[in-house]
Structures are given as structure tokens and as C-alpha cells.
Amino acid sequence: MVIAFHKPYGVLCQFTPDQPGQKTLADFGFPPGVYPVGRLDMDSEGLLLLSDEAGFNNRLLDPKTAHPRTYLAQVEGIPTPDAVARLARGGIAIQDYRTRPCKARLLDPGPDVPPRDPPVRFRQSIPTSWLELQLIEGKNRQVRRMTAAVGFPTLRLIRVRIGQLDGGHLPAGAWEKLGPAEIAGIWRK
The missing domain is CATH 3.30.70.1560 (Alpha-L RNA-binding motif)
Known part of the structure; x- marks a missing residue:
């Protein structure tokens, strides 16, 4: 499973807070077992992928793949x-x-x-x-x-x-599971 999420400003890209009261990915109702693919710092916003697929992170983020x-x-x-x-x-x-x-x-x-x-x-x-x-x-x-x-x-x-997956249609805080065609768009350069 691959999920596209529009991470809002001020949200930590992990499921457990570093400090009490801190907003994290746990606040958005994701299915169990997914993890963020890459990171956006708390001050950044926009498209973040989450997945439960082993190896997805390495395949996408390794600079050798020029993704x-x-x-x-x-x-x-x-x-x-x-x-x-x-x-x-x-x-x-x-x-x-x-x-x-x-x-x-x-x-x-x-x-x-x-x-x-x-x-x-x-x-x-x-x-x-x-x-x-x-x-x-x-x-x-x-x-x-x-x-x-x-x-x-x-x-x-x-x-x-x-890749070619555009996250502009998702409002801040919204997420969606991606279908096969959308996942294929991630891999297109």
C-alpha cells in the first residue's frame, strides 16, 4: 500500500512526538503498518508518501536512481x-x-x-x-x-x-491510497 499525504506545516514526520502536544502523523488516521517514505521537516509542507512495502524507501530515495x-x-x-x-x-x-x-x-x-x-x-x-x-x-x-x-x-x-505524481489536489492534512496508475507515476521521471 502506498499513501499520498499533504503534510501540513508544523507536523512531525513520525508517529510519536518528541515533546508533549506535538502534532505527528498519528493525528491523521493512517492505516496500521505504514511508515513515511523520506521526510519533510516540521517547517515544510506538501506531498509525503507513506507505505507498508519493504524496500520502497530505498528504491525511491537513493540518489543513484536519480528520482x-x-x-x-x-x-x-x-x-x-x-x-x-x-x-x-x-x-x-x-x-x-x-x-x-x-x-x-x-x-x-x-x-x-x-x-x-x-x-x-x-x-x-x-x-x-x-x-x-x-x-x-x-x-x-x-x-x-x-x-x-x-x-x-x-x-x-x-x-x-x-516523480510525476502531483500532490497539488490534496488539501493540507488530507491523504489518499494510491492506485496502480498513480504508483506508476511515482517511478516516471
């Missing part, structure tokens, strides 16, 4: 063409790791996404803009670290696609 994951990042400021090119080129140092090349583009106009609860902080003197990034790897807080490294910190991060 794409697409993110929308609302950033502080308006990235320059050079900053977008640096993101795409890869080689950005994140701790002891250098990022692989990815697809990156500035979205103008920005995407039509529902507002976040709680809202993103805004500064009247600093505009925000949106980037679309497609990565084949997923280090801890990688997109946030990448955009910060090129001078444009991420304010909001939404994963919208895994």
Missing part, C-alpha cells in the same frame, strides 16, 4: 539569475556535503497556493518570490540551506511532486 522531487520555495528577496544558476549548477557546500546539480527556476508570477497557517512572516521593506527546485537527493533541510547559501533564505517550502 526527482519538486519543491516550491518562497524566499526572501528576488533571486538574481546568477543565484538561480548557482542553485542549478550544484556544488553548494552544505555542512560536509556538496549538492548535486538540480533544476531551478524563478516563478513569475508565483504559484497559486493557499495561505499557510500560521502565515509566513513578511517584511514590508523586503519582497518575497518563489523558486521551483527539482532535486534528485534529499539531505536534511537541503533546499533551505541551498537558498540561504545563495543569499535568499526560504520562508515557506512545499513539496509538490514526486
Whole structure:
């Protein structure tokens, strides 16, 4: 079984809380035996897969399979063409790791996404803009670290696609079991 879930902001990607009162995957009524495939940090939202299939996680997330994951990042400021090119080129140092090349583009106009609860902080003197990034790897807080490294910190991060599976139709907090055609879409690049 494979489940697509739109993880809301502020939800921990595990079934047991680290602290009392923390929202976790246990709050959403998933069938027993499923586990998250990959992670989204608490500050991120969007498409998360859960599965009860052994090996699904490794098959999907191993960078050797070059499996794409697409993110929308609302950033502080308006990235320059050079900053977008640096993101795409890869080689950005994140701790002891250098990022692989990815697809990156500035979205103008920005995407039509529902507002976040709680809202993103805004500064009247600093505009925000949106980037679309497609990565084949997923280090801890990688997109946030990448955009910060090129001078444009991420304010909001939404994963919208895994392979060709688009999670945009699911409202925050909703999930659905995937059928064979949808599962096949996960594997298409």
C-alpha cells in the first residue's frame, strides 16, 4: 500500500512526538503498518508518501536512481539569475556535503497556493518570490540551506511532486491510497 499525504506545516514526520502536544502523523488516521517514505521537516509542507512495502524507501530515495522531487520555495528577496544558476549548477557546500546539480527556476508570477497557517512572516521593506527546485537527493533541510547559501533564505517550502505524481489536489492534512496508475507515476521521471 502506498499513501499520498499533504503534510501540513508544523507536523512531525513520525508517529510519536518528541515533546508533549506535538502534532505527528498519528493525528491523521493512517492505516496500521505504514511508515513515511523520506521526510519533510516540521517547517515544510506538501506531498509525503507513506507505505507498508519493504524496500520502497530505498528504491525511491537513493540518489543513484536519480528520482526527482519538486519543491516550491518562497524566499526572501528576488533571486538574481546568477543565484538561480548557482542553485542549478550544484556544488553548494552544505555542512560536509556538496549538492548535486538540480533544476531551478524563478516563478513569475508565483504559484497559486493557499495561505499557510500560521502565515509566513513578511517584511514590508523586503519582497518575497518563489523558486521551483527539482532535486534528485534529499539531505536534511537541503533546499533551505541551498537558498540561504545563495543569499535568499526560504520562508515557506512545499513539496509538490514526486516523480510525476502531483500532490497539488490534496488539501493540507488530507491523504489518499494510491492506485496502480498513480504508483506508476511515482517511478516516471
